[in-house]
Amino acid sequence: xxxxxxxxxxxxxxxxxxxxxxxxxxxxxxxxxxxxxxxxxxxxxxxxxxxxxxxxxxxxxxxxxxxxxxxxxxxxxxxxxxxxxx
Numbered sequence: 001x002x003x004x005x006x007x008x009x010x011x012x013x014x015x016x017x018x019x020x021x022x023x024x025x026x027x028x029x030x031x032x033x034x035x036x037x038x039x040x041x042x043x044x045x046x047x048x049x050x051x052x053x054x055x056x057x058x059x060x061x062x063x064x065x066x067x068x069x070x071x072x073x074x075x076x077x078x079x080x081x082x083x084x085x086x
Contacts, residue, residue, distance in 0.1 A: 005070040009049075023052060031056050051077035 030053075038060050048054050048066035050073050057064055068074050 006072045009070045009073050027053055027056055035060070048077060049073050051080050054081070 040060075041062055043057055043061040043064045045054055045057065045064060045066045048068045049070075051066070054064060054066055054077065066074075066077065068077070
């Protein structure tokens with residue numbers, strides 16, 4: 001059975017891809033934990049969803065490459081950031 005990454009992206013009555021807890025609590029906590037280990041230069045993000053976490057990485061890196069399985073999520077992120085953000 002082929003996995004449908006675009007279907008997984010969509011919120012349903014009993015499931016959301018991401019919750020406000022992810023954006024309001026987890027993302028800031030994770031970033032605070034990661035920052036001491038960052039090195040200037042390029043960054044590879046795996047599973048970037050719509051780019052919400054990507055946005056938080058922008059101040060720290062010269063160039064970010066995102067890998068995402070859902071072409072719908074990629075389209076949303078591209079409309080937000082453009083093909084190349086910098």
